[in-house]
Amino acid sequence: MTFKSKLPTVGTTIFSQMSQLAAQHQAINLSQGFPDFAPDSLLLQYLSDYSQQGLNQYAPMPGIAPLREQIAALVQRCYGRAVCAEQQVTVTSGATEALFVAISAVVAPGDEVIVFDPAYDSYAPAIQLNGGTAVHIALNAPDYRINWQQVADAITARTKLIVVNSPHNPTGMVFNLNDWQQLQQLVLQHNLYCISDEVYEHMVFDAALQLSANNFAELAQRSFIMSSFGKTFHVTGWKLGYCVAPGALTAEFRKIHQYVTFSSFTPAQYAIAGMLQHQSQQVSGLAAFYQYKRDQFASLLQGSRLQLLPCQGTYFQLADYSAISELDDVAFCRWLTTEHKVAAIPLSVFYNQPPQRRIIRFCFAKQSDTLKAAAEVLCQI
Numbered sequence: 363m364t365f366k367s368k369l370p371t372v373g374t375t376i377f378s379q380m381s382q383l384a385a386q387h388q389a390i391n392l393s394q395g396f397p398d399f400a401p402d403s404l405l406l407q408y409l410s411d412y413s414q415q416g417l418n419q420y421a422p423m424p425g426i427a428p429l430r431e432q433i434a435a436l437v438q439r440c441y442g443r444a445v446c447a448e449q450q451v452t453v454t455s456g457a458t459e460a461l462f463v464a465i466s467a468v469v470a471p472g473d474e475v476i477v478f479d480p481a482y483d484s485y486a487p488a489i490q491l492n493g494g495t496a497v498h499i500a501l502n503a504p505d506y507r508i509n510w511q512q513v514a515d516a517i518t519a520r521t522k523l524i525v526v527n528s529p530h531n532p533t534g535m536v537f538n539l540n541d542w543q544q545l546q547q548l549v550l551q552h553n554l555y556c557i558s559d560e561v562y563e564h565m566v567f568d569a570a571l572q573l574s575a576n577n578f579a580e581l582a583q584r585s586f587i588m589s590s591f592g593k594t595f596h597v598t599g600w601k602l603g604y605c606v607a608p609g610a611l612t613a614e615f616r617k618i619h620q621y622v623t624f625s626s627f628t629p630a631q632y633a634i635a636g637m638l639q640h641q642s643q644q645v646s647g648l649a650a651f652y653q654y655k656r657d658q659f660a661s662l663l664q665g666s667r668l669q670l671l672p673c674q675g676t677y678f679q680l681a682d683y684s685a686i687s688e689l690d691d692v693a694f695c696r697w698l699t700t701e702h703k704v705a706a707i708p709l710s711v712f713y714n715q716p717p718q719r720r721i722i723r724f725c726f727a728k729q730s731d732t733l734k735a736a737a738e739v740l741c742q743i
Contacts, residue, residue, distance in 0.1 A: 396598045398729055473522035
């Protein structure tokens with residue numbers, strides 16, 4: 363039996379490949395973006411308690427009411443925006459599901475969608491599956507700032523949507539006030555929609571303002587805003603996220619969401635709701651927690667030949683390895699994993715047309731001992 367693939371150029375993601383290679387060679391895994399430390403013990407206790415109470419069946423399709431109410435309270439607390447938990451908040455099986463559903467809700471065959479490279483790898487396939495075309499705008503080292511005039515020039519009569527990600531994976535760039543204002547102006551001027559991928563929203567460093575599409579009323583009225591409890595509470599395997607959008611967009615979003623996952627892991631929803639209600643300081647303290655790890659990792663690598671690029675947010679650190687090797691970044695990451703037992707991610711895989719740069723990405727969401735062990739190896743290369 364033969365068939366024509368809808369994604370003929372897509373294979374296993376680089377994240378899976380590098381994690382598998384790391385496991386195969388017993389390497390320190392700084393590639394895939396997940397913590398190697400345990401989540402808060404209270405969160406795990408909540409999960410156990412709610413599961414043993416029998417809350418193990420289907421949750422309501424939009425998510426349980428207590429969690430949606432806590433999400434609305436979190437948005438109000440962080441950004442001063444009042445959202446309706448009933449009509450504007452949907453719990454999803456991870457932010458990647460939310461991204462796919464939102465793209466499916468607005469993108470039709472022939473539409474163009476602006477994305478910024480290096481970009482999270484789920485954007486373009488979701489656009490392609492819905493008949494759209496991804497218009498890639500490349501961001502450049504070392505700071506990866508957006509040239510908004512370049513964005514304006516890329517908008518055509520077929521442009522439907524702009525996808526933004528701040529704090530930005532993989533570069534660690536964070537939007538400033540001007541970025542959000544420029545984005546809002548273009549969205550309104552050209553009658554566009556926006557997807558704001560904010561899964562690292564609580565990881566903004568160096569006392570910078572934590573800004574969101576939620577802060578800009580007119581932009582928010584045309585936006586799907588996504589975040590991830592997996593990132594916030596160190597439980598990426600729970601695959602629990604959410605989408606905030608105006609009522610009309612949420613209604614369309616839920617039409618698709620109900621046929622993708624219908625509902626998400628029930629006891630985890632209650633557990634996260636409990637944490638947001640009773641342990642909100644874990645959210646507010648996340649920036650300081652990861653800034654410490656960023657600074658620790660940078661300090662440990664001072665004796666290496668790697669050149670670290672600016673990191674304003676997320677839990678990722680880019681590094682230029684030009685002083686070490688002339689290998690391309692994919693080959694270098696494989697060499698680093700197999701020969702030196704430290705796994706990283708090549709930056710080129712996040713681009714449609716990769717620049718000729720020797721830059722890789724490390725994840726520093728790791729225990730101090732893990733970071734020390736990795737840095738000791740990297741400093742000897």
